[in-house]
Amino acid sequence: MTYKKLWITLAVVVFTSFTILGVAGYKGIQSAPPIPSKVVTADGELLFTGEEIRNGQNVWQSLGGQEIGSIWGHGAYVAPDWTADYLHREITLVLSMRGYDTAPADQQAMLRARLQTTMRANTYNPSTGVITIEGDRARAFHNLTTHYSSIFAGGREAYAIARGTLTDQTRLREMVAFFWWTAWSSATNRPDSNITYTQNWPHEPLLGLVPTTGAVMWSLVSVILLLAGIGALVWFYVSQREPHTDEDELPVTDPLLGANPTPSQRATIKFFLTAAALWVLQIGLGAIAAHYGVEGTSFFGLPIDQYLPYNIVRTWHLQIGIFWIATTWLATGLYIVPALAGAEPKHQRLGVNILYGAVLVVVLGSLTGEWLGIKQKLGNLWFWFGSQGYEYVDLGRAWQIALFAGLCYWLWLMWRGIRPALARRDSSRSLLMLFTIASIAIPMFYGAGLMYGQRSHVAVAEYWRWWVVHLWVEGFFEVFATVVIAFLFTRLRLLRVETATKSVLFSTIIFLGGGIVGTFHHLYFTGMPAPILALGAVFSALEIVPLCLIGFEAYENLRLSKGTAKTTWVPSYRWPIYFFVAVAFWNLVGAGLFGFLINPPIALYYVQGLNLTPVHGHTALFGVYGMLGLGLTLFCFRALRPGLRWKEKPVAVAFWLINIGLVLMVALSMLPIGILQAIAAIDHGLWYARSAEFLQQPFMQNLRWLRAIGDTTFAIGAVMLAWFLLGLITGRSYEVASAPEKAPDGVGQAIY
Secondary structure (H helix, E strand, O other), X not given: OOOHHHHHHHHHHHHHHHHHHHHHHHHHHHOOOOOOOEEEEOOOOEEEEHHHHHHHHHHHHHOOHHHOOEEOOEEOOOOXXXXXXXXXXXXHHHHHHOOHHHOOHHHHHHHHHHHHHHXXXXXXXXXXXXXXXXXXXXXXXXXXXXXXXXXXXXXXXXXXXXXXXXXXXXXXXXXXXXXXXXXXXXHOEOOOOXXXXXXXXOOEHHHOEOOOHHHHHHHXXXXXXXXXXXXXXXXXXXXXXXXOOOHHHOOOOOOOOOOOOOHHHHHOHHHHHHHHHHHHHHHHHHHHHHHHHXXXXXXXXXOOOOOOOHHHHHHHHHHHHHHHHHHHHHHHHHHHHHHHHOOXXXXXXXXXXXXXXXXXXXXXXXXXXHHHHHOOOOHHHHHHXXXXXXXXXXXXXXXXXXXXXXXXXXXXXXHHHXXXXXXXXXXXXXXXXXXXXHHHHHHHHHHHHHOOOOOOOHHHHHHHHHHHHHHHHHHHHHXXXXXXXXXXXXXXXXXXXXXXXXXXXXXXXXXXXXHOHHHHHHOOOOOOOHHHHHHHHHXXXXXXXXXXXXXXXXXXXXXXXXXXXXXXXXXXHHHHHHHHHHHHHHHHHHHHHHHHHHOOHHHHHHHOOOOHHHXXXXXXXXXXXXXXXXXXXXXXXXXXXXXXXXXXXXXXXXXXXXXXXXXXXXXXXXXXXXXXXXXXXXXXXXXXXXXXXXXXXXXXXXXXXXXXXXXXXXXXXXXXXXXXXXXXXXXXXEOOOOOOOOOOOOOOHHHO
């Protein structure tokens, strides 16, 4: 079968999409809010310099950055969004200085109108680089410097900020100058425009910051395109759909039966066990992070904030999540290398062991460095060995480079098996070519995180950070995993190679067709101009289109898991396949429904930085990518000893506890909190939805406590699954009376 048209379509989609992403992104960065050379009052008083703003950005990053509150809506959720919080406090202080509190209603309206005129006016002089502000705003800055200094030096339980987080008065003032700049960017109109640098975000009624016309119109366009895309795709998919393997073609015996695992395949076991241990650790840290929203400085009365403050716990929670999920996917790739090559590549086991050692060094080194950096114990080396302060790419630059090098080394190990397989030019060559491209993309797109530096503009860092989060994690890693699953099913001869290849190519085209340019939906309000908002709205809607076919995928996986009267061996792969079914379910719910809930500009305008974002994050990152990692882990363990029967009850209970726990933590806690926050943001502004006055209400606290039900259920399931995996090594998780089946002559050995 020829796949020429599909390959041409894929090439056009990828080239066009990256051209748009690159050109529009470059122009967007060029029009980002400027950092002034200095900020002065109308009387000539120097308030602070641009260098102090950059220093303040670095101070904020060194403390954990987006793991301690948020900037422009990106970051953690317990402390305020410093942009919205500073802006609202500045407005109320300036109005108070002008007699607003005691003025009659008509005069209050006049004072608000005057403030809107003066604060939204762009006084940046591009020839001198100077911003000029009124004296009242300078006095507000001095007052707010005292306010924020008391929070970071003295601690604030409601914000989960530990006492002594930052005590250096010079650095505190510089950080507040950075907060001022992010607020100035949000309140100030672009030159020759009545829209601010951040597209009128955040919602602030006192300053007349409301959604732009473009945000409303492009949201409507995105909904229409979503409906049209779903209709077109379902029609095309159903009309072109090919049947899977006929029952007569299915093997009577497990094709892997009798295949002896190679040394490098056995060496991958420690990757999976390490990933399971990291997963359990991540869950524990997640429970502590969630609990900080209730007690602030302690964990069930234990004062742990001086040793494990919230910003460190959340940094570790997110970073470990990326580590363990990526580890399972990389280990699966290494596991199938001998199957690709047809034999064990020379010294492959040594290479796998070296990579494992490198992974341990990066994981342990980066976690240690993050603790030292955030605790301010690394001095000027915080960026290199501590925390960079950006979500999901928190690890210090030295560890980031080491991880990039490790991924390149992994690619070389993969290539040793892929190259001879490609040379055979058999029916699976197209599938292998896509597998090769996805493997190359994994280190390449992680390398995008090296494109910004310690002093880079926030808009630049955000642009490249989302290349890592969206294109690396959500993009090409998903393509890689999709190809791996297809390969595993074809090796089991449950799918035809031709059918699997066509399906994977088609899925990749429609996924990347929206996913690449869809990266812009993360950048609506990060200092980017209106065209970025339009592109992000349109293409992020198209990202959801492929998910309408999830039902077909789930059905086919369930069908495969049951086998037939002829294929009685298939149910032994039931639980790995069930995890793939769970991936399909959470793809629809987490990535699809909850993703589109916050993707349109008009929706994200109000809910960016609120708890509806982690609703999507938990159900998509773990629900899709975590479940996929667990499914791949179980598949590889199953294939290592295919003739032995598992004790299925523990893995069955674990499967349901994990999924039910995820449902409960979302339905009982995160989702209702997010909805109530959204209402508060619409009525009063983002500052209020993130304020202690709102979040510390008894009802909101009770909702936070309810999360413990889902968290506990989920954690029990995770521990059970990790214990089951360990039992597959010790033999405890196999049936006592189980004896290895014998493969008929000629079956199994050819697989490797």
